[in-house]
Amino acid sequence: MSSLTGYAAVSMILFSLGAIGVVSRRNIFVIYMSIELMLNGINLFLVTFARYHFNMDGQIMSIMVIAIAAAEAAIFLSVIILLFKTKKSLDTNMFTQLKEEVK
């Protein structure tokens, strides 16, 4: 079971769960955490193939991804705080300033 196919399957399932979460949940925290789950899934995929090809490049890329995820965490959560301060709500459907009023 712990063959290439198995690891690939797990990583794809994690990625899918993350994608579904971004699309279907309204709570902004959950959206953020789904993004992090997606990144995790991809990391697993990269490391799997690093082992498959016996090449360290996959792991290097994975480290880059983690670094970026960290940076993103900082920014994302600051933005969440700011949004919560203005609208006092965690609902993403509240933020519709991109829309033009249709007469």
Next chain:
Amino acid sequence: MQTPYLLWIILLPLAGALINAGFYFYHIKFREVPEKLFAIVGTVTPFIAFLFTLNLFLQLLDGSANFEQTLFQWLEVDQMSIEMKFLGDKLSIFMSMFVTFVGWLIHIYAVGYMKGDKGFGKFFAYFNLFLASMLILVLADNPVILFIGWEGVGVCSYLLISFYYTDANNVMAGNKAFIVNRVGDLGFILGVVTLFFALNQTGLSFTEMKANIHLASNDLLILSGFLLFIGAMGKSAQVPLYVWLPDAMAGPTPISALIHAATMVTAGIYMVARFHFLYSSVEEIGLFIAYIGAISALFAAVIATKQTDIKKILAYSTMSQLGYMFIAVGLGFYSSGLFHVFTHAFFKAMLFMGAGGAILALHHEQNIFKMGQHRKRLPIISATFLIGVIAISGIPPFSGFFSKDAILAAAFQEGQYLIWGMGMFTAFLTAFYMFRLYFVVFKAPSKQEESYVYTDKTITFPLVVLAIGAIGAGFLNFPAIFHGSAFVDSWLAELNSVKLHMSHGTEYALMVASIAVAAAGIFVAYKKYYNYDVYKPETEDGLIGNKFYIDEIYHVLFVKSIKKMSVFFVETIDDKIIDGFLMATSKGFVNIGKKLAVIQNANVRYYAFYMLAGISVISFYVYITLIGQ
């Protein structure tokens, strides 16, 4: 042989029209132009044209060859080549002789009649233009040029009928004349086209067609003959395209005299005579023409017995006499028909002018019973009127007798006893209603003291001249049995008319019969109307009085139905279907846009969803391709 005069005959009235038109513009825009100027230009030009025509006539009398004048090549497309060319053969010169002469007299009459009218100059411009168009028609060398004149007289007729344009009824009458004529014109054009193709596209001029007539198949000749006659039906007011003629009386009396008595309405007969080579070879169409003529003659005469407007009575009488002419040309007696055209021009123009003089004297009263009530003493008018009425009834030795009798004898000789019978009965009715008119207007006892009214010389002079013609014109074609010269018959010999050849006994018997019939009509009118109480006028009631409701029938059949169709096209097809379709298309686009705009609801999660959907679709497609390999 070539001559420059044919163009001048036409150009002179045309120039008169243009000069008068120019002066009229000046008159209404800048300063007043005296009526005398318009009158002089308007009357001198037809007179000079008459002199030129007389000159050509005398030359032809001396034995000269036919005159031609080619101006320029007008159209040349493949085998069809049309030249602007005029032909002055015996028929054309004969027609243009009395057209210019009677036209000139009526122009003089119009000077007196239209005196004081605001549009005096405009009237003479139109009138001269009419004369020019009629001359183009008569002098044309090929049917296309004839059609130019044909259309021109139609236009001038419309312009002049609607002359008193402030009253909408007059304009409607003008429209009616033009539109009904148009129906006829369509037939004419189709006839010319058919003839052109029937003759295998050899030449379009009359002389060429005459030479090539044997090339055409009989069926095509029948078709083109019929179509050309439809044009004549419209122009010469025969059944069923006659409805415009009574309404055309809305125009001033001079045009009723010239256009609707002497000239334009005879264009149809002239055309049939011109195409004699065609009609001689298709006798079925000729018989059809004769029957139409007989029916129109009888029909009009019946209606005229109940009319009360003096001009309408004369209009129906014109239609009736035109029917006689068509009987003649239909049966192949071209010269007899044209002779009746000639005599009819004289006495009908005179009758109309006399009626116009009476109308003027009685302050524009047109109902014959009211005219009887207010009678004044009008010696010259009533005398010339009497001469005209006797002439039209066919009493010898006035001219109407000779021409009408020739036609009736022709019908009898050809074995067309029905036509002969209808013609005889129509003669009876003609005498009846014309004398009814005369008695009621001039003779029935009026309680009013008859004061003498001075009538202008410009009105009486033409009346007298035409009276001489009405009396004497008959002698131009004095029949052979009276040892006459039969001048007109021999003049028009090249038309190959059928000749009268019956025994003298029959001919005398027929003459006596027609005189008897006319006398009977006069007698009945005398009994009824000589002492008629004009203070109890007849009204136009009943089937005959309402003109057999033909106008109403036409209105329902044609006007209403076409109007309904137009309304249908505008409202249903144009508004609902075509517009509706276009508007639906554009609205559909707008609606689709509105519905699609829902996608952009500014909710970023939805955008992410759409991206996901897109990726999903693409990967599905790639997956399908991948497992296929």
Next chain:
Amino acid sequence: MIDVVFLALSFFAIAGGVTMLLHKDPIYCALGLLISVLSVAGLFALLSATFMFMVQIIVYAGAIMTIILFILMFLNIRAEDLPKEPRKNILVTLGVIFMIPVNLLIMEGVTRLPDADMSITNKDGFGGIHALGMKLYQEWLLPFELISILLLVALVGAVVLAKRREKKKGINNV
């Protein structure tokens, strides 16, 4: 033996993901994510990526999850602040349907690759710090420097975003 461990770790990873996806309360979602992250770290170890295993635990589970929980508690979210999600289940189902083709495609591609040995190995110090360090500073030097700049930018950005704004006349406070 390896298979059992693999199956257990996969199960926890996926279970954590599902919890995170479906639960209403964000604290529980964060907990689910934490379990998932830790399981993924374990999977890294199974794949001979020892350094990755440590980095995952230190950075992801240790730093990122901590800050998420910290912010969650900082904002003092009550139950009524949570958004109502009436159609969550429908959307999740829809999402599943849309994700299936993508997964199918990837798995199809992966299964066509030839088999290779995926056992735990230490050959050439694979997955160790030394090997990773050498690779990082020799081949991947430029991305390494850029990542550091990125982290600097994130740092500055976080400070700017979190600063208290003075109230200016007529300008919104966002």
